[in-house]
Structures are given as structure tokens and as C-alpha cells.
Amino acid sequence: MKIKFLTVSCFRIVTDQEVRIIFDPYWHNYIPDNPPPGPTDHPPIAEAADIVAITHGHFNDSYLWAIKGVPRIYTGGAPFEIRDVKFNGIVSRHIGNNQCLNNIILFESGGIRCAHMGDFGQDRLVEEQLSQLGRVDILMTRWSDMPVILDQLKPKVVLPMKNARVDDYMRSLKGFTPMDKTSELEFTAKTLPLEMKVIMLKPALGAEEG
């Protein structure tokens, strides 16, 4: 399967049977009340998708107006299967405000299991969540409060998202692989690395870094 990092928590995945999945599509025009420093212009996501997986209800992370075609959405709840992909949603706490929920969306295709943490707000995974997640090969997560999760899940590949910066902790990890030029990676069940690798992809739609 091919994984492409588009921007802040938005990934585009194309599986072997040509199922296009987009996670957490980003609202390119959103300007929050306190804009973060730096450029915030992203071009719109002008891709077509078969499935759009939305992990949490932030309206700027679930903006699928820019996505072409007639996608189906998956927002957790019951497991869902299409062609060669199986989806599963695991409920977790959201960052900060405990009223709203966040779904960790786990999908499996071609023997590889990937999990997208969304806005995961717990400091460690509970046993029930761990048993539902099972084995995770590729993990897409924010890069803060992560050491515990990495120890619990022990994924083979970690793709940091949500404006992750390369910090000392990341550099200290053995498997840190900066990939400043690529946004897209291809995985098969056989080519997964044996040791954990942290790969910082370049956002394909990201703003130009100063």
C-alpha cells in the first residue's frame, strides 16, 4: 500500500486493490482565533477518495467538501469492510476537553495493520484499547506524549503528524529516518522494517517552511 502524507494529520492511502482512503481531511481555509505562527496556507485537497476516515469531530479536520467524487465515510463504530480493507474504530479520549470522543481508526490491508490516532488525548492506552488494537505495524500519531504509546504498541513504522518537529527525543531514537524530500512511501507486508523506524515525511500540501 502507498501512504502519502498530505498535511496536518491528513494521509492518503492507496491499497493494492486501488481503494483510496483519506484520513482527516484538512480545511485549507480555516483561520482560528489565535493563528499559530508561520504560514498557514494550504492548497485544498483536490483528490478523489473511496473512503474518508474521520477520527474526531473537529470541523477543520473533517472537511470533505474539497474531496472529489462520492466517498463513503467511516467514523468509527461498527467494523467496516470494503474490498481488501477492513476498518475498525477504537474509542479513546480527546485532548483537553473530555466531553468529546476521538476514534483511533485501525485498518488492515494486505497483511499490514495501520492505526491513525487522531487527536488522542490519553497518556497511555488502556488494556481494552490495546486488546482491540492488537498488533499495529504502521502508526500515524502526533509527536507529543508518545514514548509510552510507542512502548505499548511497538509499531514497525511511526509517521509523526500534526506539525511534529524533529526534537531531541526523536533524534535519539535508533530508527529515526528524516525524509525531507518524500511525501509518499510504499509498504508491503514483507518490506516492513524489523526494528521500529520513525519517518518524518514532508507534507505534500504543507505550507512552505521559513
Added chain:
Amino acid sequence: MKGGIIRRTFFKRLLALSAFGTGSMLSYRKGKGDRIGRLSFARADAMENPDYAIGRFKNRITIDYYGLSCFVIRASNGTKIITDPFLAEGTSSMDPPKKGKVLYGELRKEPADVVTVSCGHYAHCNVYAVGGTPYIYKITEPTELCGIRFRGVSSRHLVMHEIAVLNPAENIIICFEVDGIKICHLGALGHPLSEDQLKQIGKVDILMVPVGGVSTLPVADASEVCSRINPAVILPMHYASDRCTYEWSGVDAFLEGKEHVLRCDSNIGSSQLEFMLNAKTKQLAMTSPGPALSPGMQVIVPRCVY
């Protein structure tokens, strides 16, 4: 051939039964939409309305109004279509900018088969509130989803100045037909329709029109659009009320001058509207709540579900 289909569905049904037996997949639905829920609904209604008891509930569609532009339309075979799900106040940690409040109850993960979205504004595009794995229809190409033909007519809506500008300010008018009844949802239309757009929309039985003004077309233009499309039933939507305090006008401004107005928005009675197409005369009839539809355009103001 037929034996193969029966064997396949047998295993599917066995799986569904075992899912219910273990109780682990609480939100598992078999087939399309909430067929189980629909059966129990029909049985409850059989106690009240003898028409249901004698099996006259075929070819009926039901429409529920949830607020803003959100309608839930159920076809007679259980297919559910939700139009323009909105983001209600206080349901996410990132509430919309406080220019107005939307206090309608949220959809609470109502499962649907198709969700139609007319524009990209969070008050119309909050598909996270919908449960199940619905198709999202927001294009202009005619598509058949779950056995229902959808088509869209592109139009524009007025750009809202308070929030970040949506680019392009595109609005899709969605037309579809369930059980022979043609429904048209104008979304957040910002301008009167041109001849070309009217021709694309064609004949309409039930029209859902935004009447709030300010960010949608003015009330006078809304009335003119209704008279040009000439549907049998008009459902006004996207207006200000005690639960939606944007600076829009209320529904009364639109109801002024309309001949046949049926206000169902009191707290008595069901909030669900039920329609049926008379097979012989091919005319729309309303079965619940009574009375019969007047000839000419009938404006119905439904009550919000929550």
C-alpha cells in the same frame, strides 16, 4: 443461481444473528439502514392508525426535520437519506465561532445510507455527526446510490463575511426521487434561480427552501423560487428560531402571504411528516399528520425532532 444467493444471504443473516446474540456489535445493522428499527416502528403505528394494520404502509416516505437544513428522509424500504448535517453547539471541543448559536440537538450518530451535502460550511457539512458508513453526495453528476438516483445542480451561496471565506462559495442543489416522490433540497442558495437551473431541477413534489435571508437568498426571492418551481409541498428551513440565534429572519416572514400554511411545530403530536404518492392520480398525499394537502402549494412547518 438462485440457490447461491440464498446460501450467501443465509450466512450473512447467521452472522447478523450471532452478532446480536453476543451483544458485542451493538451498532451493527444488517442490510440497508435500520430495517429492524423500521419494523418496530410500523408495529407501534399499527396500534394508532388502522391503515398500517391493513398493510397500507408501502410506498410511504417519512421526513423528519432536525433543524437548520437537516432533514432525514426514510424511504419505504428502509433507506435513510440525511441532508446537510450541522454542527450543534457544545458537541465538540472546537465550537464554531460565537457569532450565533445553534442549539438544536445534534444528530447523535443517526445511521444513514446517503448523506447529501450542499456546501462546505460546517453548518451543512458536519458528516461526523452521522453514524454508519454513508455515501456522501455533493457533486453535480447524476449518480445512483442505494437504488436512488441523485443529481445536483450547481449554484452559489452568499459568502459569509464573519468566518473564513469559503472558496469557492459553491452550493449544490440536490434532487432525488424516493418511491416516486421527487424531492429537491436547495441547500444554502444565495440567488434566484436561472432558467437553465430551473430546467435542470425539473418537476418537484417536495421542496426544501432556505428562508432565513442574510446568508441565503432574500425572503422575497425565496417565495419567487417556490412559485416558479411550483411544488406540491414546501418545507422552509435555515431560519432563526429560539434555538438558532444567527441574525436570520424567522419563518414567519416567509409564511406571510402564503395561502396554505400548515404549522406542525407545536409540541403536540409527532414531528414526523409522512407522504405517499397516490398510484392512480400520481399526486402527492400526506398521510401523517393530517389533514389532506390542499391543491396548490402547501407550506408545512415541521417541528424539530430535538
